[in-house]
Amino acid sequence: MYKPSYVWPNPAFPFRTYFESKGLRIFIIENIQHNWLWLKDYHGYFKPTDYFFVYCGWYHSEHFAKEADVIFNELGLRKDNFYFMYNQPSEGENFSAKGFKGELLNQNCWLDENLVMKPLDLPKQYDAIYVGRFSAFKRHYLAEKVSNLALVAGNNHGNKVADGIPDHIYLNEAPLKPNQVCEKINQARCGLILSELEGACFASSEYLLCGIPVVSTVEKGGRSAWYDDYNSITCEANSDSVAEAVQFFVENPRDPNIIRERHIAKANYFRAKFVLKFAELLDKHGIIGVDPFLYFKEHYIHKLRNSQKPDFNKIFVEQ
Structure with missing residues (x-):
């Protein structure tokens, strides 16, 4: 059997x-x-x-x-x-x-683009945000050299808890509602997705629907189907490459409406x-x-x- x-x-x-x-x-x-x-x-x-x-x-x-x-x-x-x-x-x-x-x-x-995730006219407070539970496969440690980092973590769903949570200037103390997550994403200059293997990753596209670019590592799962040269950088899986990609978007901001409309x-x-x-x-x-x-x-x-x-x-x- x-x-x-x-x-x-x-x-x-x-x-x-x-x-x-x-x-x-x-x-x-x-x-x-x-x-x-x-x-x-x-x-x-x-x-x-x-x-x-x-x-x-x-x-x-x-x-x-x-x-x-x-x-x-x-x-x-x-x-x-x-x-x-x-x-x-x-x-x-x-x-x-x-x-x-x-x-x-x-x-x-x-993902329903009319539901919650959309660009908001908010001042930028973070160089990057990583929305993702503290599971080992999310590889948060690759963001250890990113300055002004925000972390939004949810339920770990029984996965192995990550080691090496990077320094950050924001971490939610309790689960955030979707509209609160949207606000945090809009306060960041780019979003991080650093896993090597998972699914297509809703958070990746939620960044794009909010109009911020994505810094991703090479992956298997399908999130890169949504990436182009304007809305993302796919970098090597090391902390220097991640920090360099983040800095690029800090210095070269993107038009949120272009990112969102291309995704839709x-x-x-x-x-x-x-x-x-x-x-x-x-x-x-x-x-x-x-x-x-x-x-x-x-x-x-x-x-x-x-x-x-x-x-x-x-x-x-x-x-």
């Missing part, structure tokens, strides 16, 4: 019924192996017209692809009914080698790809009377999916 490397630890986890009709249902899930417990119990109730759009919440490596392939073989799942939304091309290469379907559709496009334009490109896939399934299964673009607009939510405790008996067994 397959044993997953990780499963959702809580009864509430990312799952959403996106579209439901007699001839087609679309569900949004995050990752594959994380969902093993309910997949093994309910896969026998899946219909040929049930489709799963898979959010890639962490870098989908060759190992992830092999693990997903084992799960699909053991449960007899149809790969044609799962559509992976990759954050970077190498994820697609890893999974297509195992026969999985999907395309580049970076998860940061699901790319987000709309990815969203259109999602809608086209949705339209393809509507057409394939003869669903009429549904305008895919209007449906998308009316059912759009921040980050596309929400965490809930799904009633799988009601969703799959009682249908």
Whole structure:
């Protein structure tokens, strides 16, 4: 019997019924192996017209692809009914080698640009800000030579706590509300993302939506899909290179509206790809009377999916 490397630890986890009709249902899930417990119990109730759009919440490596392939073989799942939304091309290469379907559709496009994160006319107080929990993989120590640094840390989610937290002039004493995070980002000249491996990293795109440039190290996960020569510097993973990149943006400020509007334009490109896939399934299964673009607009939510405790008996067994 397959044993997953990780499963959702809580009864509430990312799952959403996106579209439901007699001839087609679309569900949004995050990752594959994380969902093993309910997949093994309910896969026998899946219909040929049930489709799963898979959010890639962490870098989908060759190992992830092999693990997903084992799960699909053991449960007899149809790969044609799962559509992976990759954050970077190498994820697609890893999974297509195992026969999985999907395309580049970076998860940061699901950040609602009208919700909170936006440019504010505030005086700059920090040379750089790092929004990220104090987990070891975030590599805060690489910012040790950055002057006037602000740190905003959240829940560590059970990850190994980082060593070497750099000197700083601001650190939140309690969790900040999104509007407070937005204010802090706008008080900085650039944002830091220094991990080598994670997902596409919402914080990276939140910096861009607030109109500040990003200093990033080379990464696997997909955040660099949003970077260009104007809005970012990708530097070597050492403290001197990070400090040098920060100083560049201190001396060469960027237009926040240009940064934000370019991000929104790319987000709309990815969203259109999602809608086209949705339209393809509507057409394939003869669903009429549904305008895919209007449906998308009316059912759009921040980050596309929400965490809930799904009633799988009601969703799959009682249908």
